Amino acid sequence: MTRYRLLSLLLVLCVALAASMGCDTKPKIKDVVIEENVAVPESLVAASEEPVVPQGPLFTSLDKAAFDTMSVQDGVQLLNVLEPGEEYPGLSDLPQNKMTAIPLNQLLAGDFGTLDRNKKVIAICRTGNRSARAAEFLGQNGFEAYNLEGGLLGMAGQPPAAPDDEESAEPGAEDSGAIQQQDPAAGQTGAAPAATEETPDPEPEAAPVQ
Numbered sequence: 001m002t003r004y005r006l007l008s009l010l011l012v013l014c015v016a017l018a019a020s021m022g023c024d025t026k027p028k029i030k031d032v033v034i035e036e037n038v039a040v041p042e043s044l045v046a047a048s049e050e051p052v053v054p055q056g057p058l059f060t061s062l063d064k065a066a067f068d069t070m071s072v073q074d075g076v077q078l079l080n081v082l083e084p085g086e087e088y089p090g091l092s093d094l095p096q097n098k099m100t101a102i103p104l105n106q107l108l109a110g111d112f113g114t115l116d117r118n119k120k121v122i123a124i125c126r127t128g129n130r131s132a133r134a135a136e137f138l139g140q141n142g143f144e145a146y147n148l149e150g151g152l153l154g155m156a157g158q159p160p161a162a163p164d165d166e167e168s169a170e171p172g173a174e175d176s177g178a179i180q181q182q183d184p185a186a187g188q189t190g191a192a193p194a195a196t197e198e199t200p201d202p203e204p205e206a207a208p209v210q
Contacts, residue, residue, distance in 0.1 A: 058139025059132070061149040062122065070146070071095060071122060077115065079123045081107060081134045088126055089156040104130045108137055120144045127151040 062070065070076055071094065078094060081104040102113045104125070115121060121143050123131035128151040138145035148155070 057136075059123075059135035059145040059147055061128075061132075061147050063149055064155050067122065067148050067155070070120070071098070075118075076120045076122065079107075079115065079121050079131075079134060079138075081123055081125050081130050086126070088152040089158065090152050091124075094124070104134055107134055112141070115143070117142055120146060122146040122148060124148045125151050127153055 071078060076098060078099045080091070080099055080101040082088075082091075082101070083103050084101075100113055100115055102111060102115075115138075121135070121138055123134040123138070123145065125131040125134075125148075128147060128149050131151065132147045135145040135147040
């Protein structure tokens with residue numbers, strides 16, 4: 001009887017010893033040591049210290065004096081974004097050997113025609129609005145772009161009568177200097193005189209009855 005108790009006690013001790021020696025099958029997470037003195041490349045340090053500069057406009061606006069100087073220089077090309085049939089003062093006086101005509105809608109669709117990315121591009125239109133959109137698009141696509149501020153009418157000293165926001169302008173519709181009709185009989189300029197109303201003759205009075 002005593003022998004059985006000893007065997008049972010030894011068995012319990014063996015089980016307890018096995019449990020204390022790590023029979024647990026769950027994985028243990030080792031401690032992660034983070035080193036503080038880690039070398040950082042100088043390029044990354046310099047990039048993190050540089051201030052963030054907001055991106056400026058993608059093109060430069062030119063007034064008449066700057067345009068007259070740059071348009072005749074070598075390495076400069078002119079871009080006419082007017083619609084076919086549009087003619088405005090000063091357009092024919094520009095250097096035609098530098099001129100490329102691409103309507104705005106065609107340009108925005110990705111048609112750059114014969115434009116050279118290695119040369120400066122000055123966009124031209126009627127009032128400078130369409131050409132500003134063209135210059136911005138060119139700047140987005142790697143061109144060094146410029147816009148003629150005020151357009152052809154601004155160069156000619158003729159302020160536009162209406163904004164040039166439409167995709168295509170109607171030549172002559174915005175001309176504020178249209179010639180008025182002249183009345184040769186009156187010798188004056190203006191609209192035709194309105195017709196005068198005729199006053200009816202008064203009815204004769206009835207004779208008194210005697």
